[in-house]
Amino acid sequence: MSDRDGTSLGWFLAGLGFGAVVGILYAPRSGSETRDALRSKAEESREYMRSRARQAREQATEWVDRGKDVLSQQKEQFRAAYEAGRQAYQEATTADATPKNL
Numbered sequence: 328m329s330d331r332d333g334t335s336l337g338w339f340l341a342g343l344g345f346g347a348v349v350g351i352l353y354a355p356r357s358g359s360e361t362r363d364a365l366r367s368k369a370e371e372s373r374e375y376m377r378s379r380a381r382q383a384r385e386q387a388t389e390w391v392d393r394g395k396d397v398l399s400q401q402k403e404q405f406r407a408a409y410e411a412g413r414q415a416y417q418e419a420t421t422a423d424a425t426p427k428n429l
Contacts (some may be wrong), residue, residue, distance in 0.1 A: 354361060 356364065
């Protein structure tokens with residue numbers, strides 16, 4: 328089985344080399360033009376990635392801020408519910424402690 332894997336890898340590398348040679352021989356531009364085009368595309372890609380990273384960072388910041396707001400609202404609602412429950416308990420216990428006239 329390992330002989331077969333080695334053979335497959337060898338054929339793959341041979342095909343890769345052959346394709347590279349054919350690509351260079353039939354290239355429509357000269358070497359310097361091709362390098363300039365590759366450099367230009369690389370710069371465009373770099374700028375695109377920077378832009379996308381900036382957008383992702385802004386989106387993450389927005390999500391964090393929104394999460395903080397939601398958490399703050401939930402905390403405030405919990406406090407209000409806690410206070411209402413505590414007050415209701417105090418009123419119930421105070422009402423039970425006062426004597427009732429019949």
